[in-house]
Amino acid sequence: MGNRVILGLTAEITLFSSDGQEIKVIGRIDTGATASSIDSNLAKQLGLGPIIKTKLIKSASGNLKRPIVKSKLKLNGDIIEADFSLADRSHMTYPVLVGQNILKKGHFLIDPKK
Numbered sequence: 108m109g110n111r112v113i114l115g116l117t118a119e120i121t122l123f124s125s126d127g128q129e130i131k132v133i134g135r136i137d138t139g140a141t142a143s144s145i146d147s148n149l150a151k152q153l154g155l156g157p158i159i160k161t162k163l164i165k166s167a168s169g170n171l172k173r174p175i176v177k178s179k180l181k182l183n184g185d186i187i188e189a190d191f192s193l194a195d196r197s198h199m200t201y202p203v204l205v206g207q208n209i210l211k212k213g214h215f216l217i218d219p220k221k
Contacts, residue, residue, distance in 0.1 A: 112183045115221030121181035125154030140206035146196035
């Protein structure tokens with residue numbers, strides 16, 4: 108399987124602001140989510156944008172049209188550019204959800220025990 112990186116259910120993620128600053132957060136790794144999501148307040152703090160499109164997102168809280176922004180993140184040393192839907196994640200434990208659109212771009216395996 109080559110040089111695959113094993114991630115657990117959470118991982119430290121470095122996000123990049125529009126002016127090049129780095130912010131580290133703990134993100135939730137979710138192999139069941141096709142798209143990644145970032146808390147809208149965190150996206151605003153980072154100066155992410157512009158909104159490139161809107162997309163219908165199906166989640167546990169229902170189906171909603173969410174704005175999508177493009178951003179870069181660093182996950183286990185790999186810098187990956189991906190689309191993120193903006194959502195109010197303030198009531199959730201993790202401000203970032205890493206979905207399949209990011210996981211497929213890296214060489215990652217998920218081990219829930221890690």
